[in-house]
């Protein structure tokens with residue numbers, strides 16, 4: 391079997407899909423994307439494809455080594471995401487070739503269903519009570535919300551009280567047996583993050599996510615040492631090596647993204663590395679159905695898995711959603727807040743190729759918002 395063609399598709403709301411075709415008719419799909427930089431990743435996929443076309447798709451690890459280490463300059467979000475999507479597609483091909491789901495190729499399932507959480511609120515969450523109530527009604531056992539919208543460099547007493555107030559609303563609606571997580575999105579300074587985490591600790595969040603932006607990872611140990619709240623991060627880390635300093639600094643929940651951190655091959659290794667630190671895995675995935683399918687394959691095969699993010703109903707997807715590019719929604723139909731294991735081969739996603747080709751005719755140019763502080767200086771989004 392040889393790879394004969396690799397195509398990419400820029401599809402709303404902000405995703406990039408790749409399609410890898412082989413000479414025996416098996417096709418694999420992947421989702422190589424950096425949100426807001428999809429066109430740049432598309433160019434990287436085209437460059438990496440020069441190597442893959444004409445080769446045996448089943449030599450996944452050897453290709454991963456070449457794609458990540460065969461170039462003198464390596465790593466970073468763009469290249470790691472390009473490799474991630476291609477790696478997903480190769481695993482999809484391998485599963486279809488062997489007639490097995492990817493989790494079977496990774497050693498077999500360790501669970502029958504995967505707990506997922508739902509997003510509530512937008513960048514500036516309001517009306518939380520109602521939104522969380524709707525997710526409980528839909529069967530979810532956990533939700534995640536942003537801690538705040540734009541955050542001042544020095545948080546006011548009022549700003550802190552409003553974060554705590556939202557956490558109190560969440561806990562009161564969810565009761566003691568469901569969970570909420572708070573995403574700080576790297577918007578707080580290290581000093582403010584410490585105050586925020588302390589202020590919400592009594593409400594027992596499942597975790598607090600990205601209390602620090604990735605460039606301040608060297609301060610993570612101060613934060614984890616000062617709180618009993620589980621700290622999560624990792625959507626902006628791209629390899630085992632990137633995760634190691636976080637793991638040695640008291641990280642509780644590792645959040646690699648299947649479409650950023652080198653795909654199934656590398657996230658599987660990140661999970662194993664995390665296991666040696668007794669750290670749980672909660673892959674980041676505000677992305678499309680292929681990235682979610684890849685995430686679920688990892689979840690079914692990984693013992694130290696905690697919970698899976700998914701993008702149904704997420705606030706920044708207005709033009710298209712999780713189910714717009716799939717023929718069979720079953721793998722993404724959540725029951726009691728869980729995705730059920732299927733025996734579908736490969737990634738277990740049946741991509742609607744016609745819908746994907748149509749969508750690519752009107753390529754998106756999604757960019758994340760640019761925020762500024764009241765004095766005109768640049769603020770974290």
Ligand SMILES: [Mg+2]
Pocket residue numbers: 573575599600625
């Ligand atoms: Mg996040």
